Amino acid sequence: MPTVPEYSDFVVDRKDLKSDLQPHVASRKSFKTFLVEGQTYFYCTCGLSKNQPFCDGSHTQLKGYKPLKFTYAEEDKIRGLCGCKLNKLEKGPFCDGSHKKIDFDKITI
Numbered sequence: 001m002p003t004v005p006e007y008s009d010f011v012v013d014r015k016d017l018k019s020d021l022q023p024h025v026a027s028r029k030s031f032k033t034f035l036v037e038g039q040t041y042f043y044c045t046c047g048l049s050k051n052q053p054f055c056d057g058s059h060t061q062l063k064g065y066k067p068l069k070f071t072y073a074e075e076d077k078i079r080g081l082c083g084c085k086l087n088k089l090e091k092g093p094f095c096d097g098s099h100k101k102i103d104f105d106k107i108t109i
């Protein structure tokens with residue numbers, strides 16, 4: 001199992017992020033990612049990480065952003081993690097299809 005970096009400053013719900021700034025769109029579609037049952041991850045909410053979909057500490061460049069800590073509770077599987085960082089329905093790390101409704105050419109970041 002790969003080592004996952006630990007971060008001491010994080011949120012467990014994206015609604016707890018306190019920022020007036022829009023996140024950077026890391027990808028216009030989800031990141032297909034193999035997740036391991038019982039493994040804890042630090043998902044990048046700011047979109048600036050070079051280690052998508054996970055945090056690499058770059059969020060210090062975007063005020064108010066922190067990684068989202070979550071422990072994957074289902075069986076080992078490839079899952080779609082939100083790449084646009086703009087999911088609306090699901091405040092966790094998983095893609096909810098929001099990227100299909102966004103006109104990326106009209107949003108400013």
Ligand code: FES
Binds near residue numbers: 045054066
């Ligand atoms: S939350 Fe994006 S780099 Fe940490």
